[in-house]
Amino acid sequence: MMAPKSWLKIVPALLWLLALLLAGSIVSQLPLATVADTIETLSSTQWLIWIYINLGIILVATQRWWVLTDMLKLPVRFSELLMLRQAGQAVSFMTPGPQFGGEPLQIFWLYKRSKLPIHSALLTVGLDRFYELWINFGVLLLSSTLLLISPRIAFAHGQKIVPTLLILLLTLSLLGWLLLKKPERILAWIKRVTHHWQDHPRLQNIETHWQRMSYDLHYVMTQQQTALLKAFLLSILGWLGLLGELWLLLTFLDLNVDLSTFLTILVAMRLAFLLPLPGGLGTLEASLFWVFQYLSLPTSAVLGLIALMRLRDVVMLLAGLCCLRALQFRE
Helix, strand or coil, X not given: CCCHHHHHHHHHHHHHHHHHHHHHHHHHHCCHXXXXXXXHHCCHHHHHHHHHHHHHHHHHHHHHHHXXXXXXXXXXCHHHHHHHHHHHHHHHHHCCCCCCCCHHHHHHHHHHCCCCCHHHHHHHHHHHHHHHHHHHHHHHHHHHHHHHCXXXXXXXXXXXXXXXXXXXXHHHHHHHHHHHHCHHHHHHXXXXXXXXXXXXXXXXXXXXXXXXXXXXXXXXXXXXXXXXXXXXXXXXXXXXHXXXXXXXXXXXXXXXXXXXXXXXXXXXXXXXXXXXXXXXXXXXXXXXXXXXXXXXXXXXXXXXXXXXXXXXXXXXXXXXXXXXXXXXXXX
16 A cells, blocks of 8 residues: 555646646647637737736635735745645636635745644635635626526526525535534534544644634624625626626627626526536536627637637637746645
8 A cells, every 4th residue: 555655756747737728628729720820819909908918816715815805914925825826717617617726835834934833724725716716606696696687588497596605605605604613513514524533643733723813803893894895895806897898808809788788698608617627627618609699799709708708718728837837846
């Protein structure tokens, strides 16, 4: 049987191999002729605007994380969080369903490189992910509800999607309430799940870590409302950036769409990313082809949109891997 240390040496190599295979798979599926044609049609001004919007989205998300770490008085620099975020995003992109996957890496590096207590690292990453997921589902629920009541678009399966999203949002809210008001119930559940490993040295102090995290969370909720509001507003600002980027890409392709059409494209894309495939590979393309056909939009436009979005994804993935490599080099 292979020793744990040997596995730790193999995992980074497997991550790099998976990343290169995923990037190669994305590139191989791109309509390269369309990519070249689309790139040629974009002016330098359009490229700069697109780049600045994406940089802005990244910086706003990192700023939200920094606000959450700062309110806990954790000594972490913005530049460190930026690298951690991009490295985590790269790992998440490679995992089934690009919503999760990089969080353990982020917690590990906050604990090892920034010398944060485990409960503090877990809390700051958990709060950041809670904001992101809650706002994501909230925007998706609002968009789906607007489409459901829209007289212009027949929102197929909307009567199933909207209640499902509402349940997910309420479940997240209930989890947050339990974490704040009834932490002992969650601790009891964790103990039941991990009772087979209670003798492991990493789990012997789990109750102490949990109590400290509960204390920090209570402190945040009672004395740091301004910071929590700032993090919420930054989440909204980040989503405005995502909406602005999609609208910008559609204008690049000479598609002047109304609100209902825009929301239909948005909902189809976001639902595709919820399916359990790395990077939404295949699901995003299928959803966009379907929605463009449903809306009677030109096929050349959907090819151009897919090309631009996947080109951005490859750049983001490679940038995240560079950050991951830099973190490993500094270890």
